[in-house]
Amino acid sequence: MFDWLIVGAGFAGSVLAERIASQRKETVLVMDKRDHIGGNAYDYHDAAGVLVHRYGPHIFHTNAASVVDYLSQFTRWRPYEHRVLAQVDGQLLPIPINLDTVNRLYGLSLDSAGMEAFLESRREHVADIRTSEDVVVSTVGRDLYEKFFQGYTRKQWGLDPSQLSRIVTARIPTRTNRDDRYFTDRFQQMPAEGYSAMFARMLDHPNIRIELNTTWNAARDRPKARRIIYTGPIDEYFGHRYGALPYRSLRFVHETRDVEWAQPVAVINYPQTEDYTRITEYKHLTGQTHPKTSLTYEYPSDEGDPYYPIPRAENQLLYRMYRTAASQLDDVWFLGRLGSYQYLNMDQVVGQALATFTRINAGSVPSAFESAAE
Ligand code: FAD
Ligand code: UDP
Secondary structure, eight states: OEEEEEEOOSHHHHHHHHHHHHHSOOOEEEEOSSSSSSGGGOEEEOTTSOEEETTSOOOOEESOHHHHHHHTTTOOEEEOOOBEEEEETTEEEEESOOHHHHHHHHTOOOOHHHHHHHHHHHOOOOSSOOBHHHHHHHHHOHHHIIIIIIHHHHHHHSSOGGGSBTTTGGGSOOOSSSOOBSOOOSEEEEETTOHHHHHHHHHOOTTEEEEOSOOHHHHTTSOOEEEEEEOSOHHHHTTTTTOOOOEEEEEEEEEEESSSOSSSSSEEEOSSSSSSSEEEEHHHHHOOOOSSEEEEEEEEESSSSOOEEOOOHHHHHHHHHHHHHHTTOSSEEEOHHHHTTOOOOHHHHHHHHHHHHHHHHTTOOHHHHHHHHO
């Protein structure tokens, strides 16, 4: 018997395993159905020797100093500021939309004040900004919305932006200056030897045992611990008793080319053409020097692993039912992107796991946490 069973070896599960093992000196069994640790942040050297991310580009950025301090125990960092271009009307233009995007798209030479006036004349008044369409049309107007957001979002989510919560497109700002960085967080750096190396150091503790290729569903009848931390899909834990929560999946197509570089920046988005949403070239992210280059194409799909909870009101209502069921359990903690059905970035999941550890350490039970979070 172990003190704890943790389902999922991604950020949520690995942070808690490390904290419980090193700070509480308790034993932990970490179980994952995949054949590796790291969850969706897993990276590896492909057949050509290029460091790639199996589940698409993972760029670390945060404003949370506590998260950086914590992870820095397990990795050194390499500065990297992410830049993305979108192929629109035959040109490669900066996204987030900025001054250069508008000038180049429309053949203008506006300054920042000119762009502000340009947007003011195009933006639509929306009294109550609820959807992902509302966010964009009320900021940049319909033409930029259609060119940069509508097609990409329909492809990525299988839904029109008007059917998605505002939080989805609100992730992407609009700028009237020439800043072409994707993120503006204070800390933008990548783990110097990659994510998997960082996870290996986190989980390298005598109190932690890792069981890969093991699904919770197969193991749940033979509990190996009294307390459980569950970071898989919350609806799956409850046997989908209220119905399946919708998730969006992706099919990743990896490719190595016999050239040193394939594209000018790490990611190119395709909002108007192609069946894939974006192509990532990893060497921009990792700083690796290599005569070949490796890329990933992302094809959105309803079938496959659950990568994205789908933010819309009706799904949130269904999730609430599972949360209520979770609050009846005093020995199971649910967290992570799938366990809390939230569109979270890596740093937010680390923050959530550290906060959960604080509660565990304070002697809290999950139900207290659930009601406090309501
Ligand atoms: P996961 O990493 O999904 O880990 C959960 C683990 O649980 C998985 O390994 C899974 O195999 C395992 N599991 C699930 N069910 C079971 C079961 N029944 N039995 C056993 N094991 C199970 N975030 C950023 O900050 N920056 C980015 O650039 C970024 N890019 C992303 C790009 C893509 C394509 C995707 C999909 C996500 C991206 N993210 C990014 C988000 C990031 O992946 C997540 O925030 C983070 O990985 C979530 O960690 P987690 O531990 O909650 O979940
Ligand atoms: N988005 C878009 N066009 C773009 C980039 C983003 O329409 O060129 C929308 C799309 O709905 C996407 C969301 O904004 O799902 C969030 O983008 P982000 O790059 O944060 O997505 P992630 O990296 O999480 O897949």
